[in-house]
Amino acid sequence: MKKLFTQLTLVFALVFGLAGCGNQTTHSKSAANDNQITITYNLKRQHHEFASKKVKVKNGATVLKGLQKTGWKVKLNKGMVTSIDNNTQNEKQKVYWMYKINGQEAQNGVAKQKVHRNDKIDFDLQTVNQ
Template sequence: MKKYIKLFLLTVFATTLVACGQPSTSNKTTTSSTLEVGKVELVVKEDTNVLSEKVVYHKGDTILDVLKANYKVKEKDGFITSIDGISQDETKGLYWMFKVNNKLAPKAANQIKVKKNDKIEFYQEVYKK
């Protein structure tokens, strides 16, 4: 009988200890969420097709990083040559261009860091020299 009483008391003690313990406040987060800074609007236009979505970017990301994280991209020296299989056509002078916040980008996509709430718009345009 003493054995059962000891077992019962031990169970009650253990349950009380667990129930009265401090709640766990885990500081564990994934690497991607700790680096997440915000979202930007990424727009890709091809003829009459327009894809527009809010996408996540991380601290230090360039426009090229964000584009590559969301589309299949080919590039040369930071200049986009193909997005999701839609390539530029050098013989026609048709190239991928992009704007940031409605202004033509002054540099290559690998040289411009994204900022919170940027609107990045990729489109094809004939470029004549």
């Protein structure tokens, strides 16, 4: 009888111990997913969209970090985007990459500007009149 009682106690301890571990794993995955946000990047030329990608980044990431996760080849010069996916600005023709977040002109450079859940970021290769 003692042997049966010991075996049952051991089985219950294992079942409840493993059940507790299972909940922690689920909670950890849920917390990790809460830290991920989705951002949409659109590429435009003279206000006409020609490419679009959605990426997941950590909450608090920068526009640049998300742009790099798109898989597009990105080139910078002194913190300014000069080329995306082989679409390069042309200083002689005054064609530059400009970007907006949710339809609003960006207030910071791509390396400083933070993104938020469901942001829509438009990079437009456009002629700038100075």
